[in-house]
Amino acid sequence: LIAEGTHFETNELSFRQIGRKALAVNLSDLAAMGATPTAATFSLLLTRGPNTPQQAVEITEGGAELAQQFNVDIVGGDTNVWNGPLVVSVTALGTVPIGSAWLRSGARPGDSIIVTGELGGSRGQHHYGFTPRIEAAIALRRDYTVHAAMDISDGLGLDLFRMAHASGVGADLDAAQIPISRAAHAVSQRDQHSPIEHALQDGEDFELLLAMPAESADRLLHDANFPVRCTRIGRFSEELGLWKTTPEGRVALIPQGYLHR
């Protein structure tokens, strides 16, 4: 569920982009479970006004375009009007083989920490234009072994901490390996934070964070046909806590991330 003023502003996103994003965050959740999406419902709570019907059309069209891209059927929902801000509630459904949904709690010591794509770009346009990693998830499920997965929605630092904590393991990040987006570099020139701080702490990357056995990860990193760039950024270990190795040495990392206000 996304709400105006909390998750988006209507002067920053078009209604099409709002509809697209409402579905995209759901598809990202399905990808994080290794699911193949099948269907979605759209429930709208629209602000009463002369443009309300047109807004409903644009929100739905923005969602439908993304749905079509991933063979998702829009199968239901609800349309309401009130005097409050816009709220869009999407439920997406997908399938996994019984008992095999990826959880965040399955990481094991020795597993490689893998991320898709590049991190830290959400201050730019990435947070609404991102592609949910459905194709990557389907390819991973078909050809590789995944012990744990989640999508990075609150920043790598915080989400990696959550995965490690849920799995009862620690995590060692190799800071130099973290794939930092050009947008993070660009934003970093304008504020007091380094690109890696953006990559670790910015929310809404919507990339996959994976725990994979080292052998399966090795093979993935050499797979020229894989649909998205993947990077090994460290490994899970028995020593609890979140650690970062930099040229200056190995330091404990305080999990910080983006918490929605």
Next chain:
Amino acid sequence: LIAEGTHFETNELSFRQIGRKALAVNLSDLAAMGATPTAATFSLLLTRGPNTPQQAVEITEGGAELAQQFNVDIVGGDTNVWNGPLVVSVTALGTVPIGSAWLRSGARPGDSIIVTGELGGSRGQHHYGFTPRIEAAIALRRDYTVHAAMDISDGLGLDLFRMAHASGVGADLDAAQIPISRAAHAVSQRDQHSPIEHALQDGEDFELLLAMPAESADRLLHDANFPVRCTRIGRFSEELGLWKTTPEGRVALIPQGYLHR
């Protein structure tokens, strides 16, 4: 999706009742399709405040209690906090044999018009405490023939008009047969509307409106084991329009009902 100030007021309903109602209206929709409900998701947009966590628990518990009653699993959802009014968005899933969902467009001339329960009671407590007609729908699907169905959410007059219109038929109501709730009689003593006006025009009855072949309806009306009272209130006909037969004769009925503001 139900929203504070539009679909309910928090000084009229407890948070448990809000959670129950959010699911109940969805289960009523499933019953109207002749579906067996299986699962539901709850997405909450809570008003920020000291009691927010407690409210989330109570809303979810109210929903879970009804879910359990109908063997519905709560399988997902989302929890958000903002400074606006409370919004509860529920998606419910159910199953029907492929291609056999009841629609509102299947009524045929000669079909009996059947309603479950009693009408006009929504000004009382019925609009949040009602039992969705899941059991009746399952029994109807198993033992009877249903050509068209919907749940009465905007008043019998308006919803019967919609069914007749969608089916390309007319409808003849036998006014004396309409089952009027005690609550409608009680409210009628306090306002300028007759009990039958309440039964025809009040919203949120959440009873089933059915088009059934006359023979199947005859059998239903003699079924002592059927889970809910059913009443034949007229028949569908080839003559388009909505008609009401009263002791004074047969008059055209102007479809009026409850339209959510």
